[in-house]
Amino acid sequence: MKIKLPNSKLKSLLLKEYLLLLRKKKFLVMVLALPIIFGVFYQTSMTMEPGIAINVGVCNLDPSEHSSSLVSELSSVFSVTQYSEPCDENLARGVRDTEIFLGLLVPEDFFQKLSTLNKSDIFIYYDNSNPVLSNYLDFFFQLSIKNYENALLRQAGDVVKTETQKADLIISSAYTVLDSIRFLGYGISSVADQVQEIQQALNTIEAMDISFVTEPVVVNKVGAYDLKNESGISAALIFGILSLFTALLLVSSNILSDKEDNFIIRLKVSKTSSVTYLLSKIIFFDFVLIFQYMAVFPLFLSASWLNVNIFALVFSLIIVASINVLMGILIGLFSENQAIAVLTALLLTLPFLFMSGMFYPRELFPPPLKFISDVFPLSNEITLLKQSMVFGYDFSLNSTMVQLNLMYLICFFVVAWLLLRFKQH
Amino acid sequence: MVKKTLTKFLKRLKFWDRKRIGEFPLEVKKLYGGPNNLIKNVTFRVRKRDTFAIVGPSGSGKTSLMKIILGLFKKNSGEIRAYGKSIRKMKNKMAFCPQHLSFFSELTVRENILLFGSLNGLSDEGSIEKGTNYLKELEMENKIDDLSSILSGGQKTRLNIIVSILHEPKLIFLDEPFTGLDYFNRNLLWGFIKKLQRGGSTVILTTHLLTEAQKNCNRMLVIKEGKKYVMGDVEDIREKVNLDYIYEVKFKKISKKKEKQIERYCNIHNIDILSKQVDVFWFGIDEKKRAKLETLLRRFEHKTLSIREPEINDLFLKVAET
Numbered sequence: 001m002k003i004k005l006p007n008s009k010l011k012s013l014l015l016k017e018y019l020l021l022l023r024k025k026k027f028l029v030m031v032l033a034l035p036i037i038f039g040v041f042y043q044t045s046m047t048m049e050p051g052i053a054i055n056v057g058v059c060n061l062d063p064s065e066h067s068s069s070l071v072s073e074l075s076s077v078f079s080v081t082q083y084s085e086p087c088d089e090n091l092a093r094g095v096r097d098t099e100i101f102l103g104l105l106v107p108e109d110f111f112q113k114l115s116t117l118n119k120s121d122i123f124i125y126y127d128n129s130n131p132v133l134s135n136y137l138d139f140f141f142q143l144s145i146k147n148y149e150n151a152l153l154r155q156a157g158d159v160v161k162t163e164t165q166k167a168d169l170i171i172s173s174a175y176t177v178l179d180s181i182r183f184l185g186y187g188i189s190s191v192a193d194q195v196q197e198i199q200q201a202l203n204t205i206e207a208m209d210i211s212f213v214t215e216p217v218v219v220n221k222v223g224a225y226d227l228k229n230e231s232g233i234s235a236a237l238i239f240g241i242l243s244l245f246t247a248l249l250l251v252s253s254n255i256l257s258d259k260e261d262n263f264i265i266r267l268k269v270s271k272t273s274s275v276t277y278l279l280s281k282i283i284f285f286d287f288v289l290i291f292q293y294m295a296v297f298p299l300f301l302s303a304s305w306l307n308v309n310i311f312a313l314v315f316s317l318i319i320v321a322s323i324n325v326l327m328g329i330l331i332g333l334f335s336e337n338q339a340i341a342v343l344t345a346l347l348l349t350l351p352f353l354f355m356s357g358m359f360y361p362r363e364l365f366p367p368p369l370k371f372i373s374d375v376f377p378l379s380n381e382i383t384l385l386k387q388s389m390v391f392g393y394d395f396s397l398n399s400t401m402v403q404l405n406l407m408y409l410i411c412f413f414v415v416a417w418l419l420l421r422f423k424q425h
Numbered sequence: 426m427v428k429k430t431l432t433k434f435l436k437r438l439k440f441w442d443r444k445r446i447g448e449f450p451l452e453v454k455k456l457y458g459g460p461n462n463l464i465k466n467v468t469f470r471v472r473k474r475d476t477f478a479i480v481g482p483s484g485s486g487k488t489s490l491m492k493i494i495l496g497l498f499k500k501n502s503g504e505i506r507a508y509g510k511s512i513r514k515m516k517n518k519m520a521f522c523p524q525h526l527s528f529f530s531e532l533t534v535r536e537n538i539l540l541f542g543s544l545n546g547l548s549d550e551g552s553i554e555k556g557t558n559y560l561k562e563l564e565m566e567n568k569i570d571d572l573s574s575i576l577s578g579g580q581k582t583r584l585n586i587i588v589s590i591l592h593e594p595k596l597i598f599l600d601e602p603f604t605g606l607d608y609f610n611r612n613l614l615w616g617f618i619k620k621l622q623r624g625g626s627t628v629i630l631t632t633h634l635l636t637e638a639q640k641n642c643n644r645m646l647v648i649k650e651g652k653k654y655v656m657g658d659v660e661d662i663r664e665k666v667n668l669d670y671i672y673e674v675k676f677k678k679i680s681k682k683k684e685k686q687i688e689r690y691c692n693i694h695n696i697d698i699l700s701k702q703v704d705v706f707w708f709g710i711d712e713k714k715r716a717k718l719e720t721l722l723r724r725f726e727h728k729t730l731s732i733r734e735p736e737i738n739d740l741f742l743k744v745a746e747t
Binding site (some may be wrong): 269 | 497499524541
């Protein structure tokens with residue numbers, strides 16, 4: 001069967017799409033920029049090595065050589081700093097003060113346990129408020145002690161082999177001695193000694209912890225922070241991202257519809273000020289975003305939420321929601337149509353997510369990227385949310401994070417006001 | 426020469442006489458601006474209770490001029506005063522109705538009235554009271570609880586105007602308020618505008634409907650390529666365009682060659698061909714060129730369909746053609 005395509009009509013329709021795309025410069029730029037930016041960030045986040053040296057603090061209480069070889073093994077991957085006693089206190093402080101990313105405590109009986117073929121514990125102090133960073137470092141740490149563990153296992157194998165050979169040898173001698181007794185009635189005490197030796201060799205093998213073979217060194221993770229509400233970590237991340245996504249798409253299209261309906265023109269010639277208009281948008285969409293968040297809130301509900309300051313929590317939610325709403329307003333005012341608004345929102349969201357440390361810990365970014373990340377709003381929004389949701393901070397205008405986020409709020413508000421006031425609509 | 430300059434200077438001085446400031450609802454002086462600097466050196470003044478039309482060919486800058494006055498487009502230079510004050514300070518006495526519908530079709534007529542009334546500082550009761558009165562005047566009182574989306578085209582245009590003027594402004598700007606309206610709706614709207622004018626409001630509107638504007642407006646500002654072409658009533662425009670007669674002539678056996686010969690003759694003798702439709706030509710002339718035109722007509726076989734005084738549309742053709 002021959003299928004006839006409507007050539008000229010199809011051609012005309014395709015040409016129309018092409019010409020429309022070509023004439024909308026912003027749209028064209030967005031269409032081209034979107035895959036480039038997405039590709040670069042995806043590739044970078046998949047393959048990125050730490051951009052800075054990872055500082056690890058070590059407090060070694062075991063005087064043996066074995067523990068020193070563990071530390072030297074770590075030095076090949078991390079930048080190691082020695083910490084003194086009291087270890088737990090100093091290492092946790094080091095993590096909190098961001099002097100080190102990880103703290104390693106090697107206990108006194110570390111080698112003693114290993115020498116008896118038993119699992120031995122080490123303790124790492126980590127930032128338990130930052131799952132992305134801690135997971136990444138955990139992976140690196142496990143990787144770095146792998147060689148050490150392999151060496152331990154080889155040594156353990158040697159011990160087992162030596163002890164078994166020894167037992168085998170002694171059993172052979174014991175048979176010889178038994179033959180002598182049978183025919184000559186000679187050397188009873190010597191037999192007793194040799195059997196005892198066999199028993200000792202077998203005891204060593206018996207005392208061996210079987211799980212030692214799979215995990216000779218047990219890494220115990222100790223959180224550096226005393227978190228008031230651990231479920232707040234995921235809650236802070238989800239609100240930051242959810243409100244950003246929703247605000248950029250929802251608010252920008254709302255502003256565009258106001259523009260298309262000539263409402264902004266009416267507003268500009270009416271007695272109502274641009275400030276009132278912006279405030280109405282912020283209040284309404286803050287409510288929408290917080291309401292939306294409340295809908296998913298039961299997922300994180302636990303008794304630990306009672307430990308946080310509700311006033312500080314609500315205030316941080318309002319500040320973060322308002323910043324995101326204002327970014328949506330800016331996109332709406334900047335864009336000429338819905339397509340450009342949606343593309344701009346998408347174009348901003350991925351870098352925002354990447355820079356906020358969602359995929360890769362921003363603490364390990366190379367310095368220039370770290371600077372950009374520090375400037376990007378989402379990173380600071382999440383930090384502010386964590387302060388109230390996870391650490392249970394009280395709200396204080398003296399807090400740097402509150403000041404920084406309020407600064408974003410004010411800056412975006414002023415730019416939105418200027419655009420509304422002076423841009424020709 | 427000196428006398429002329431002096432007169433011009435005194436006229437200007439009088440225009441911006443401080444004592445008279447506040448007397449005029451709108452004064453525009455040497456205005457430049459708009460998209461691509463479209464508006465150039467426009468000066469005019471609107472009197473109290475005027476129904477003032479801004480007319481001009483498409484793309485001449487009517488809407489841009491209105492938007493610059495309202496502060497929606499940037500002005501590069503010039504002065505704009507409403508009742509002697511900056512436009513910004515007179516927002517509560519002004520209203521603007523955009524050409525395109527600019528209310529929310531998802532809301533009912535009542536909800537739109539409440540919203541736009543509140544934007545202009547009216548209480549809910551005040552908005553509903555004013556809105557109901559206007560709806561009655563525009564024969565829409567039974568539509569108050571209808572969704573705006575289900576109104577007819579004419580009703581939507583009427584609602585568009587109502588929501589703009591709920592706060593009883595003294596100075597009303599209407600951008601192409603009659604676009605797409607049938608005769609009934611246009612008539613209704615002109616009647617409403619007259620009532621507003623009688624109520625003490627000054628209405629400034631842009632329109633393409635020249636005959637209706639001539640009939641219903643006191644004065645007109647003709648804009649051409651962003652510049653003021655002429656301002657006043659029809660007589661002022663006629664004087665400016667220098668048009669006394671319109672000859673409507675049907676040529677027999679017209680050919681391209683003949684057409685070119687006619688055009689060449691008209692070019693040489695400054696006779697305006699205001700319009701032509703196949704073999705029918707509309708010539709616009711002043712008294713002095715009458716003989717020249719008759720010479721032309723003697724050369725070609727023709728039938729003179731009419732000789733009349735120019736109407737506003739003819740004057741406008743001349744403006745567009747010049």
